[in-house]
Every structure is written in C-alpha cells, then in structure tokens.
Amino acid sequence: MLGERNRKVLFAVIQCYMNAPGPVGSRVVTKKFSFGLSPATIRNIMSDLEEMGYLRQPHTSAGRIPTDSGYRLYVDTLITGKDYVNDELLLELYKRLETLNKDINYFHDRASKVLSSLSNYIGIIMSPKTGMTTLNKIELLKYRKNQVAVILFTDEAMIRNKVVSIDPEISQKDLNRISGYINSEFAGFTVEEIRRIVLNEMSEERNICDSLISEALKICRNVFSSAEGDIYVSGLSEMLDLPDFCDIDRIRLLLKTIEDKHLIVELLDKISASDGTQVFIGSENPIDEMKNFSMVISTYNEGSKPVGAIGLIGPRRMNYLKAISIVDMTANYISNILLDR
Amino acid sequence: MLGERNRKVLFAVIQCYMNAPGPVGSRVVTKKFSFGLSPATIRNIMSDLEEMGYLRQPHTSAGRIPTDSGYRLYVDTLITGKDYVNDELLLELYKRLETLNKDINYFHDRASKVLSSLSNYIGIIMSPKTGMTTLNKIELLKYRKNQVAVILFTDEAMIRNKVVSIDPEISQKDLNRISGYINSEFAGFTVEEIRRIVLNEMSEERNICDSLISEALKICRNVFSSAEGDIYVSGLSEMLDLPDFCDIDRIRLLLKTIEDKHLIVELLDKISASDGTQVFIGSENPIDEMKNFSMVISTYNEGSKPVGAIGLIGPRRMNYLKAISIVDMTANYISNILLDR
DNA sequence: GTTTAGCACTCTCCATGTTTGAGTGCTAAT
C-alpha cells in the first residue's frame, strides 16, 4: 500500500518530468516542492517507489523517471479527483471552440486545430464512420450522361455526396422514383444496416421483376459500401518542437503510423463503442507503433449515440491534466453543437 | 561558354550526387563513368566548373556538390531534350493511375499517393480553387428547419456541398424557384465572377422588391464566398527515409511549412495561371522556407482551362528526370480523365 | 598544349581517452 507521503513524492517527480525531459533527481524535487525533507530522505522514498514499480532509473546514478504504472496511478487519481485545469485554459478553449459553430462544414478541420494548437500535441478527429450514421434522406440528381450524383443526408448533421456511374441512362423522373423508394424503405436505418439488407435482397434475386427497384438496389450497393471513417490530423509540427523529439527515428515511426491512418481509424472506431474519455499511457497503447506515446481519446455524440471520436497524441510525459481537460471539454462541446442544430 | 566535355562531367557529378548525398570526388567520377580521363584531369575540369559557378566545395579537400545553377543547366537540358525516364517507371505509373478512374470521388487522395509512392518524394495536389470553377448547376434542398443544403455542380467534374442557415424558413417549392433563378442567371460563370456580380447587385439595393431574389442573393453570397483551394499531401514518411533528413531542423521547417498550407496554396495558385511543368530548384523556390528543397509542379486542365495543380517536393538533389516525368504524365492523365467524363 | 603521375597538404570522420558534474547508495551521526 502506498502512503500519502510517497504518493506526493511520486506526483512531484511526475510534475518535474512533465516540465523537462530527463531523469529527475532528489535535489530537484526538494527544491521545487517544499516537503520539509532533505534530499537523502527523498532518495529513500524514491528508492521505495522504484521497488514498487512506479519509478525507474535509466541507469545507476541517474535520477528517476516515472514508469507507465506510475503515470497510471497519477491519471487515475486525476480522473477520480475531477480537478480540472486552470480557468485561463478553459476560457481560451471556449473562445476557440466558439468558431466551430460558425461554419459546420469545416468543423473537422477546425476542431483538430483547436485541439492541437491549445495542447501543442497532435490533435486527431475522426468523422463518423459512414456505416454508423443513420440515413435521413437520399437525393439522386442526374449529373451527366450515365452519371448520378447521390446526396446522402444523415441524422448526424452531415451531408455526403458521391458520383455514381450507371449503365443504362435513367431519367430524372425515374431517379426521383428510385430515391422515393429508398427513402421509404431505408430512412432511419444506419448505412451499415442498409448495406446488409441490400446484399440480402440482391442475393435472393427475386425482386428483379421490377427493374427500377433492381436499379435502386444497385445504386445502394454502390453508395452504401462500407467506407472508412476519415481522420483529420493536425499539430505535427508543433509537436516536433518538444525536446522529446531529438530522436529522428521516433519522428519517422510516428509519421508513418499517422500517415497510414488505418491503425488509428481502427482504434478510434473501437473506442467509439464505449463512452467517456480514455487514456492510454505508453505501453498501454493498443497500437504497437505508438507504445512510446500516450493518447487521450474521447467520443462525441449525437444525442446518446457516439458517432465520432477525438483525441490527442503526445509524449508519454504529456500534461495529462491539461490533455484530458481539453479532450473532454471539446468532445462535450461538439456533442452539444450536434444536438442543438 | 561551356564545352561539351565539361558539361558531361557536370552531369556526371549530378548523377553521382543524386544517388548518394555527400561531396563527390574526382576518382568516383572516373570510376562510374568512362570518360577515358584520369582523376587529375577531371579535377581540373571540376575546378573550372567551380569557377563558372556550377559546382561548389563544402570545404577544402572535399569533393564537389552541384550548385543550383548547375542543376538549372541540367534541368533545362533535360526539358529541351525530352528524354523521358525508362519504360518500367511509365508502366508502373500507368498501372497506378488507372485506379484513379474507378472512383472519382477520392481522386485527390489517390493521386497524391500515386505521386508520392512512386517517387518517394512528397506528393501534393491542389483541388481547384473554388473561385476558378465554373458553375454548372445548383440545387437547394431543404434539410432541417432553417437549414438548406446547397449542392454545387461544377463543370470540373466536382460536386461541393455546403449547409447554409437561413433566417425565415423557406419552403422547398420556393427553394426550387430560387435555384431555378440562380441557374438561369449564373450557370456558366465562374464562382469568382458570380461572387463579384452578387456583391454588386446587393450594393445597388434595387432588387429587394422581389424577396425571393433577395433571398437568392443572400444564399449566393454565403455559398460563393471565396474559399481557398484545398491541398492534399502525402508521402511525408517515405521522404524521411532519405539520408538527407538526418537534420531534425529541416524536418521541422518542412513540416511547419506544409502544415501551414496557405503558402503552398498561394504558390500553386499562381502556377495555375501559367501552363506546363515547372521546376524550382533550391533557392529558386518562391517560398522562403523551402529554399532547401526543390519542387516540380504542373497543372491539370479541364479542356484548355487549368483548374488544379499537382507537384512533388523533394530534396535539392532529387531525381529531376524521374520527378518531371511523373508529374508531367500524371497531370496529363488527370486532364484526360476530366475530359472524357 | 594537354594530360597525367606523384606528392604534400587539408579537412572530416571515427574511435579512443579524459574530465566534469549530477546523482545515487551507504554509513554513521543526529
């Protein structure tokens, strides 16, 4: 069991390490925090903390660095404590979030910038995976010869469009009938559900008597093919200013992972199922390539259904309090925007 | 005046430097190329080339490195020579470009990936600046209370949508009349032109007698506000594998510039006016932050009008022949796709 | 006159010592 004093020392080490990378020694701790204890005593305590697995020494005769379990303890305390970060940050955050409201069209872009610029970490935001969104209405507009523009209105306050090529030309009038059919059959279902239904219908091959319906199904199959959620990333360059990134290979690995996208999309997607803000510290990170980083992730909702995810990626020694506050509040804010519309 | 032999030596140095960074010495040149000359003679020639400003020495007793003017000479020769790169590359390029055709919706994303993965440099592609595109048709669809989805069909085979809030609710029927009005008035104009016209009309304040038209103008002003062209970047991580990027500050600077976007958008935008493939070598680069890199840029057209730009960003010692070939062909390919549709 | 061999010289790079300073662990005193 961890005594109150030991815990305070652990958190002190974490504080120091947050401000500057590199092992933190006993003297520094006594100077920055007034425990009323001498360095020697602190040393003993730190030695104990190391035995318990909360701290580690990169090498003999160096200071200590918090381990992932040390951070875990810290973060758990933070979360149950509910101490939010200072008011200035919150004010600044609100000021920036307000601009989100102005033009919902670019809100992904904006939101990721807000996340990153305020935290100096990498901000990511995942638009709803198309499969998860609910179809509100569909419109088919003839575009050019053999091409139809499909406008997808979703419940999630988003519009997607896609151009579909069709083989025999169809008149706008017929297109209207088709969209009418799709709307009456499928409105209210999620895209993923529609996809499954359509595939079933088609395999049973019985509806082909009505050529319009068969055409409608063809279009559906094309439009409702599962598409990956898109992610928006920003703040890479700010992040490189942190002293942690003196190592070039780390940058490389990080960039590759982020550019690859699908690993992150997968993760965020999994997260979307659950609720609330989650923190992955170093080795806890489900993505192998990210085991040198920490992530703070949350979901944003439409009503009560989570439809997208936002998050921050930072160094393991990131300012968790700040990061959690930012992510948490931004997620809530976005949820509110979506609700009010 | 530069003799034939000297020129050959210069190009030889460029070749060597392309394959591996670091000064190239006289011995290496004689070994890799059979000039039938001894290192000593090559040294003399290189010394002459240095005097002429085509080569430079990082320090005494090191080999030579091509200067920007050296590269300029080389590239100019390439371009007038029209020797394209080998057939394998072209085949590979065509194979990848084919997939562009399949789904025009994601073609930006795809095209930038093709550019970067084939060259190992950074691929960029700029979608047409909205202002430059020509309005083909507009559709207004009622979305929610007080919200209208505006679907913009452009001549450039692209569809854009935007959600606009309007104050007094308008029925779909009226929306149809409005879109009919806009279509009849403005189809065929570029977005920028429309914007200017609308601003004029509004300032004259005389049309407000017809409230529908005034409403139409309001929507126009909102929709046709000039929006920046979007750029898609890919290949950052591959680029980092090049030995040139041992220096962390270069990476930082490059990333910042790219993430900033607007400098690049501006440049590409200026380029769009002119035609053909352009090469910026090192210090020739109009963007200060990029004076350590080279760019190969071209435009793609809809018919004869340039509507977007693509390009490659690489180290100064990039393989210009390959880069120019890739950019050139990709631009042509895209132009053809847009034409055939 | 052009080309080349030979040689002295220069400069980077790498590996190897050396020093310095921060920090610990232990022991003995408080």
Next chain:
DNA sequence: ATTAGCACTCAAACATGGAGAGTGCTAAAC
C-alpha cells in the same frame, strides 16, 4: 526516522590522434 557526508557510478562534453578521402600543384609524358 531523518540527515549529513563521502565514495562511487555513469553519461555527456571535450580533447586527442590516426585513417581516409580528396584536393592542388608541379613536373614529367604524350
């Protein structure tokens, strides 16, 4: 239980010294 003192350790910074690659120059060869 805490602390002062001291010996010990290790990384990072700095210095030293070839080794190697490459040049420039000169004098000889073609």
